[in-house]
Amino acid sequence: METPGFEVEEQDVPPSMARSSLLRELPSTPRGLRTRAALVAAARRVFGQRGYLDTRLSDITEAAKCSSGTFYTYFAGKEEIFAAVMEVAQEDMMHPGMPRVADDADPAEIIAASNRAYFEAYRRNADLMGLLEQVAGIDPEFAKLRRNRADAFMFRNARSIANLQQRGLADQEVDPVLASRALSGMVSRLAFTHFVAGYGDSEPPALDDVIDTATRLWLNALHIRPAG
């Protein structure tokens, strides 16, 4: 007997989502390549220290030890170098290099591993995630980038949920995309709070507890039963 369940359409996600109008060809000469790299590295540092708004282009060129004119050889402005900075986090956040779990492994294990991988990737790129959060509130271009990124995570999970539903391993009453939106957002928000926003005056919980709780709630929410 067939389990109808929901279907999740594949989303066309460009290979690199940051590669928007804001990203141009790399320079051709080695010298140019070096200078550009120095600028991007400097920018990442400075953005991290001063935040997006408070960073002046002169801060970046100073940190990169080059002149202000040189900056414009490679970037049209702050937006563009910020996009370049974000790009380095892109690959990592999109393909967090999950420890290969057997495809037929216990679904609960897969979800646990996936969540853990997400948190690890978030941790590695916490500074940039914080910046993205900041800039997304300011510049629609980067709001789109954030959404694309979130959707990539969300749709992957949605497909996974739909798959479990079809195999009768998850609550079939919920729309997999909606459910994934909710649960992926839950995880993403937890990571943001943990690594970026902080807990204010409250006692910060242990990261493992956060991850375990997230995973447990995720499994419960979808009626996914750990194997055994």
Next chain:
Amino acid sequence: METPGFEVEEQDVPPSMARSSLLRELPSTPRGLRTRAALVAAARRVFGQRGYLDTRLSDITEAAKCSSGTFYTYFAGKEEIFAAVMEVAQEDMMHPGMPRVADDADPAEIIAASNRAYFEAYRRNADLMGLLEQVAGIDPEFAKLRRNRADAFMFRNARSIANLQQRGLADQEVDPVLASRALSGMVSRLAFTHFVAGYGDSEPPALDDVIDTATRLWLNALHIRPAG
């Protein structure tokens, strides 16, 4: 037999969380009161249209039909009037006027009503919530405001969860605060996506579906069983 469960400490939340250093005494004369109110109303309008950063004080004073000098009679700057603008949303978001549900009502009903009330309040103040999200990324003062607001919602839910745990009506394995952080964040993120960020090119789901999914997942996640 006693059900130990977790305990959630009461949090001291100031009566109005926006009343920070950024809020001063109201003017004493009726005329002053009127002028100040006109400025706040104008500011809300302008902030909504142009966003926080792109709003110049002159935009506000023009909209309020007063001189630039008058502005400074009531506010020290953009931050301060923004705090005043946010304050009007404060009360509503904190006490969303839930339809009184009997205390001994079905827990599932309570949670459903609470989530619905949250979404409704969010909708009513969507413009300000969007602004707050923007400004919290820029100004730590407002990051704190956002956190306080989120925590108020989160701790209320944590108490509710702990209560259910103690009554044996909810999964006793999860820390109620952590669980509440996760689930409250989930709901808050859904509302933000729905009312502020939007769904990009994806088809926006119906609000009711979002709320129902959120509630269903919430209940599942905590093993709360609808009565009957």
Next chain:
Amino acid sequence: METPGFEVEEQDVPPSMARSSLLRELPSTPRGLRTRAALVAAARRVFGQRGYLDTRLSDITEAAKCSSGTFYTYFAGKEEIFAAVMEVAQEDMMHPGMPRVADDADPAEIIAASNRAYFEAYRRNADLMGLLEQVAGIDPEFAKLRRNRADAFMFRNARSIANLQQRGLADQEVDPVLASRALSGMVSRLAFTHFVAGYGDSEPPALDDVIDTATRLWLNALHIRPAG
């Protein structure tokens, strides 16, 4: 045998030199009198604390506990209230209440007493003298006031010198006005340094030493021989 010597013309000095265009009639009612007095007192305090330029009229009205509007009932602006403040020092500086020395007393004694009286008066009004120095550099009106004040002192001394010359008790080779300009300026500058400008990192001399040195040099300079 007649001693020709120099003659010093009497100068027309208005009774109160501060009573320029900047001074108006006093208010007629007791209440007005009180308010005005409070403003002047407050102004003296505030000018002393913040200096002329950094004093805002609102500082004065606040200190006087009256409204900004009231200020303009009594004064046309900062200049005018400053003139009113200076006036209180005027009388004292012009007629320093010298300990009556017999007219036929030892000229050296007279000069010593006069110098001492000058320093004493300067000390009593040091704050205002400092302010006058400041404002005279800014506002020609008060430069004139300062010059009038200095001239009054200078001409009195010039007459005294001329008198001694005529009596053969002082060097007849110098023009009494020029000599008085030089010596009066010397004394005035010493007082300014001692009471207002200070000595920087140098060790401040004892006031008595300053006065004694001034007097000794004055006497020597004019070949005035102490009696006996």
Next chain:
Amino acid sequence: METPGFEVEEQDVPPSMARSSLLRELPSTPRGLRTRAALVAAARRVFGQRGYLDTRLSDITEAAKCSSGTFYTYFAGKEEIFAAVMEVAQEDMMHPGMPRVADDADPAEIIAASNRAYFEAYRRNADLMGLLEQVAGIDPEFAKLRRNRADAFMFRNARSIANLQQRGLADQEVDPVLASRALSGMVSRLAFTHFVAGYGDSEPPALDDVIDTATRLWLNALHIRPAG
């Protein structure tokens, strides 16, 4: 037989006293040097015409035919360019290029020459001395500059006086520093009156008479006898 007399400690006077925190490195490129020089020249002109307070930076940049932004490439503000303007007068006032008088010349001649040189230097820089007087009343930084300048003159004279005392050529009863303070202040005040403040409605004396009187009184005051 030894004549003890007073001793005057050498003062450590920095080579250029205006080179305070307000003076930065000169620009390195010729173009920068030219622009900076144009600004300083323009500033001297404008300060002289309008006074310190009434000079707007835009007055200076207009006079220098450069943009407002350029100004800030070289100076942090009005204070800083004023310090640069004052510096040009510094050298001249400190080392007024006295006509070399033989060291063993008649002390009276030396003093006469020294005073004359002082007046000449004052005349050459009268505009800046007037400005300094004005600004010293406003800005403690420049009050210090004025004091340093005065002290340099004063201490040089004090050493000279002490030297004469030791050689038995001057009144040994007075403290040389105090005496120098008095007499140097006398001369400085006379120069200020003559070249900057003016004599009001009084008839201005001839400069030579002022200088001669000053010198005569100086010599008398210290019992220095002209040779011959």
Next chain:
DNA sequence: TATGAATGAGGTTTCATTCAT
């Protein structure tokens, strides 16, 4: 007389961007 809210002109300062070298 007293009040204090409203006014608005105007100088300062920043910093992204250009372009001659």
Next chain:
DNA sequence: CATGAATGAAACCTCATTCAT
């Protein structure tokens, strides 16, 4: 490809002064 001096628009904020109450 690199430099860095020059540009100038744009927004903030102060505070003396007025005037309706």
